[in-house]
Amino acid sequence: MTYHRIVNGVRVDLTPQEVAALEAEWAANAPTLGQLRLRKLDALAAKRWEKEAGGIVFNGMTVATDAVSQTKIIGAVVGAQMDPQSTIQWKMADGSFSTLDATAVLAMAMAVRAHVQACFDNEAEIRVLIQAAGTKEELDAIDIDAGWPSNV
Numbered sequence: 001m002t003y004h005r006i007v008n009g010v011r012v013d014l015t016p017q018e019v020a021a022l023e024a025e026w027a028a029n030a031p032t033l034g035q036l037r038l039r040k041l042d043a044l045a046a047k048r049w050e051k052e053a054g055g056i057v058f059n060g061m062t063v064a065t066d067a068v069s070q071t072k073i074i075g076a077v078v079g080a081q082m083d084p085q086s087t088i089q090w091k092m093a094d095g096s097f098s099t100l101d102a103t104a105v106l107a108m109a110m111a112v113r114a115h116v117q118a119c120f121d122n123e124a125e126i127r128v129l130i131q132a133a134g135t136k137e138e139l140d141a142i143d144i145d146a147g148w149p150s151n152v
């Protein structure tokens with residue numbers, strides 16, 4: 001590969017000595033395997049959150065699964081347990097409302113819980129691979145986009 005610089009608007013090829021100096025500088029500043037691993041782990045955690053919060057389809061309804069929605073679902077579960085005869089109007093991720101009885105609230109909550117757990121399970125499996133990678137090439141070969149549960 002030929003490297004060059006621009007001098008007074010003219011392209012000038014670098015000498016072999018200049019190329020060697022640049023390559024040495026690049027090698028000295030290259031991230032370590034540990035730094036690359038941390039970057040990949042950060043990207044993995046971000047991917048897990050994206051998938052966790054991406055919502056699910058439950059009985060044909062789009063259900064939000066972000067942290068706020070998970071908290072509201074917990075509240076609905078408590079209400080359903082306290083009053084098994086109750087029904088509620090639940091706002092779905094697409095803005096529509098559905099009438100849910102206590103049994104449906106509990107089933108929806110279990111579906112959300114299963115989705116969230118599947119996201120954490122996949123993150124844990126990929127994390128083990130990242131931590132075990134012994135080279136940059138092994139680390140690069142790990143696909144953090146694989147194995148996630150479906151979203152809406």
